[in-house]
Each structure stands twice: as structure tokens, then as C-alpha cells.
Amino acid sequence: MGYVPGRFDREGAEHMDRIAKTVFAPVYPVLAEQILIRCGFSRGRCLDVGSGPGSLGIALAQASDLAVTLLDSSPDMLAIAEENVREAGLSDRVSPLRGDVHDIPLPAGSVDLVVSRGSVFFWEDLSRAFSEIYRVLAPGGRTYVGGGFGTAELRDAVAAAMTKENADWKSFRDKNLGPDNRERVAGVLADLGLHHRIINDDSGLWVVIERGR
Template identity: 45%
Template sequence: MNATHSKKHKGAGDPSGFDAIVREVFAPIYPVIASQIIEQTQTTRGVCLDAGCGTGALGRAMARLSGCEITFFDQSEKMLEFARGYADAEAITARSRFLQGDIHDIPLPSESVDLVISRGSSPFWDDQKRAYSEILRVLRRGGRAYVGGGFGSAELREQIVSTMLEREPNWEERFKHRSKAMRDALPQILERLQPASFEIINDESGFWAHICK
């Protein structure tokens, strides 16, 4: 793992608190987003890497809706402990793998993954170009990536934002500027990396990069 990034955990600093919010507030979005990923990427088999998986909510939703084998990948071992527990409870352990590491130096062989998914992690990646370069490296030819953030629908977004602002009035301010910088830079970064194709989606489902290697 690269020393420049290995000590930095810029996402959720409190895994237990993060887990509670995912369960109590964000849970409805993951099946919706997983369905959208399947529709957009037409991927229902093969190896799916849930990058920056947190407690694994999106990867588990993909496992329920597809035949993919899910690699839950996060920098935090504590997050992966939660993901393992939920995978066991949901009887998807046989199709699950748990991998700790850094998005800037993914500990997987080149061209070993069919689909990379990630929701909410990318604004916290220190070096966007390097992270997306690593995603492209591990993807097989013709593989897809669906990376970004959103709530699945305008209705879900309104519901969740309202709940979160009641809990924490400054919630949106904590990541607003970081998210905007990522969105502004991403098209140029992807043009430089030259995947076979990419599409920036910015609609009611959220802001996503859909990439084909």
C-alpha cells in the first residue's frame, strides 16, 4: 500500500455511527441504485468490486439482485467487519470476498474485475486520476464501472436530506465543496485516461460516471 495514502481515512471516521445511519436512514436507496447499475451496465455475472464499500450496503444489494461475486473493498478493517457480519446474516458469504486496501493502489491483479461500483466514496479520494486509473487497470476489457453518488430518486433524496439535516444541520456542508471539485474535474480526468467510453450521468438518480474499459 502506498504510504502517502495508507494513514488517511477521509470517509466515515466512526464506523459504528456510519453503520447506524446506513441502517436507519439510507437503507432504502441501495436496492434502487443497484437496479440502476444493472440496467445501465447490463452486468449480472462475474466479479463486482464495491470500492469504498463501507459496511457493504450497495454490494449486498447487488448480490441480492444479480449473480455477481462481490468483493467488498475498503480502507477500514472495522467497516469490513460490519460488511462480513451482514453478508453472513444475508447468506451471501459464499459469493463474497473482503479486501482491505487503498483505492490508489488496489491490491488486485490487472483485468480481474468485471464491474466496479462505488457510492459516496469518490469525493474522499485524494488523487482522482490515480484512483480511476487503478479502477481501469483492474477492469477486464469490456468491463464497466459505475462510480459516484446519489439517492436513486428525487423522492428518496428529499426524504433522506430532510432526515439528515434534522440530525445534523451542517451535514451537507461537510462534503459540498469536496463533491463539487470532484464533479468539475472528473470529465477531464476520464478524457486523459481514455477508456473505451464514458458517460457522466447527472439526473434524479445522482451524479455518476459510467465507464466502459
């Protein structure tokens, strides 16, 4: 979507919310199901990093018993996310938190599952960001961080719609999900010594980090 965490005023946040509720709407339930299956969590505490309007975090809460924290550095985006949470009837399990992935305002070992869709491509310091994510992971915790659309069919449908609005959108997507980015992320994780695996299939490009018990 071209989302740059923290760089949205109210108008930009509302524009992103509209796209999330239209073009991208079918993507989030599919991703939520894949995350729950691949990471093996249905309860506990989840952190959605760079959550935007909260679409993925809300989908995860709807499909599980997870308590979800929506982390974003844009107050306008978080205000919209809070409205979406309230409309979904999930205010008891989904809450907004203003903050940045490079300095997550949560205690060490406090989160069972960290997810993020799309924001990783805009993190200024991958090493520091992944170190912070690992710090807040509880023993036995996992991540599902990256970008994608869940299936090839959804990927192609989103691309068809988005390129009508922005002719450069597809090349932007391909760059983010391409081999150069995959190798860059893998190199950072290897340097940090984090036990991980990278999923690169029709669902997208995802990093699963596992913290030992």
C-alpha cells in the first residue's frame, strides 16, 4: 500500500483506511488464518507492529482469543484504528499503543506473537528493529513479519486495483517482496544470531523468528 509508519496526517490516514476496507479487505482474514496456523497461537498477547488502521490485528482478534496491541507512531492512524476496533466490538481485547519499532514501549518478554504486514520495508534500522522485537518476545514466542497478500489470486486482484490508482505500485510491490530484500533481511537476522525461517511463497515474504523457552 505504500504505507510509511508515522508519516500520515489525518487525510493520509483516512485514505489508507479506505483502501484497507475496500481493495485490501479480503486479504486480512486470509493472512490471519495463515498466521494462526503457521505460528500455532490462538491465545496470549499479540503485538501488531506498524498496525496502520488495525486491519490485521482486528482480523487476528476476530479469528482467535488473542489480546492484540496495535503499535503505530502516527496518532492520526491510531485514532482511526481505535474507531475500527470499537466498531468491531473488540475494545476489550484490542488496544492502540503509540510507539516505534526501534524502541518498543513494552517490557521484555511480554508478547507471545509479533506480527507486521508491510511496515518492515520502511524500518530505518532493521537490526535495531528486529532486536527490539526479539526483546519483547516471551519464551516460546514467535514472529510473523513481512509483506504479502495471502494467495496468488488475492495478490493479482490487489495489483489490478492498485495499479489503476498508481502505475508504479506493482514495481514497488515487486521490489519489496523480491530477492534483494529477502537477502537483506536474512543477512541482518544472521548477523543478530536469531533463530528464524523465511517463508517466501504465494502468501508473501515473511520472517518467523522463534524465541526458545
